[in-house]
Amino acid sequence: MVRLLLSMMIFWSAQSLAVIETYEFSSPDLEMRYKALSQELRCPKCQNQNIADSNAPISRDLRAIVHQQLEAGATDKEIIEFLVDRYGEFVRYRPGVDSNTLWLWSAPIILLIMAVAVVVTQIRKDRDRQTISSNAERANRLREKFDGDPS
Amino acid sequence: MQSFKRFLPLAAFLLLVVLLVRGLSLDPTELPSARLGDSLPDFNLPVLGESVSRQAEDWQGEPALINVWATWCFSCRVEHPYLLELAQKGVTIYGLNYKDDPEKALVWLDDLGNPYTETVVDKDGLFGLDLGVYGAPETYVIDASGVVRHRHVGVVNEQVWNEQLARYFEAEPTAGGSD
Numbered sequence: 001m002v003r004l005l006l007s008m009m010i011f012w013s014a015q016s017l018a019v020i021e022t023y024e025f026s027s028p029d030l031e032m033r034y035k036a037l038s039q040e041l042r043c044p045k046c047q048n049q050n051i052a053d054s055n056a057p058i059s060r061d062l063r064a065i066v067h068q069q070l071e072a073g074a075t076d077k078e079i080i081e082f083l084v085d086r087y088g089e090f091v092r093y094r095p096g097v098d099s100n101t102l103w104l105w106s107a108p109i110i111l112l113i114m115a116v117a118v119v120v121t122q123i124r125k126d127r128d129r130q131t132i133s134s135n136a137e138r139a140n141r142l143r144e145k146f147d148g149d150p151s
Numbered sequence: 152m153q154s155f156k157r158f159l160p161l162a163a164f165l166l167l168v169v170l171l172v173r174g175l176s177l178d179p180t181e182l183p184s185a186r187l188g189d190s191l192p193d194f195n196l197p198v199l200g201e202s203v204s205r206q207a208e209d210w211q212g213e214p215a216l217i218n219v220w221a222t223w224c225f226s227c228r229v230e231h232p233y234l235l236e237l238a239q240k241g242v243t244i245y246g247l248n249y250k251d252d253p254e255k256a257l258v259w260l261d262d263l264g265n266p267y268t269e270t271v272v273d274k275d276g277l278f279g280l281d282l283g284v285y286g287a288p289e290t291y292v293i294d295a296s297g298v299v300r301h302r303h304v305g306v307v308n309e310q311v312w313n314e315q316l317a318r319y320f321e322a323e324p325t326a327g328g329s330d
Contacts, residue, residue: 087285
């Protein structure tokens with residue numbers, strides 16, 4: 001019984017965390033895009049939440065703007081540009097490439113190149129060592145053969 | 152080559168130290184306004200308590216602060232006395248009453264004093280949105296030609312004024328400096 005009560009309490013508390021308002025969309029496609037956009041846009045006030053999760057007044061405003069512009073026929077790109085104009089690249093969780101984010105975007109490529117370089121040099125070194133040791137082995141064998149031969 | 156290699160871990164460590172120290176001194180909550188260097192976005196808003204309205208051009212001619220405030224905003228009450236002080240020094244402060252009830256706003260100014268040259272009412276926050284406001288209080292600096300020069304999020308106090316805002320008013324004989 002206690003367990004049941006607890007699980008119900010947990011269930012309800014999770015519900016009360018959900019964002020309040022719901023929007024009516026003229027097509028399911030718009031609703032999909034709304035969901036995607038509101039997940040991808042970052043709340044300027046509460047830095048580590050997207051506007052879909054945030055209860056801040058500004059997030060409510062931004063959700064209203066996204067809804068309104070979607071219904072007005074704006075493309076995703078136009079909506080993002082509208083918000084970036086006002087709040088800066090900060091509002092995007094996937095920022096565009098500019099002088100600030102250049103390192104961010106190029107880091108995976110740079111790291112990949114570095115990793116490949118390390119692997120290649122290691123392999124080369126190993127191969128050299130193998131040939132050296134096999135050469136040394138051969139030399140030893142030959143030496144034994146000649147030294148050990150009393151003739 | 153061999154001696155160079157020996158110092159590689161040290162070099163990597165120093166690089167890491169530099170990056171981490173820089174990381175410590177960065178304030179991730181500090182967001183430069185996207186409007187810096189741009190003219191104030193167009194608006195046409197009613198003046199609080201009057202039946203006239205103002206456009207962006209009306210606020211040109213001298214550097215000024217634009218203070219975003221509301222009666223629901225607790226920190227606005229905290230910074231209010233300092234705004235009065237600045238106004239007394241001769242700093243032009245325009246008020247942007249943001250998503251508020253104009254009646255309450257008038258009562259607030261009557262109770263606490265009015266530091267604003269004038270206050271415009273942005274009831275639904277649409278001009279705030281154009282400006283990139285995400286809460287209150289926020290304070291913007293515009294120069295004489297109406298270009299946004301600085302944005303400060305949070306309470307304006309003496310330290311903020313001296314460190315961030317005063318320099319935009321130094322040409323003004325009445326403002327800047329301490330007294």
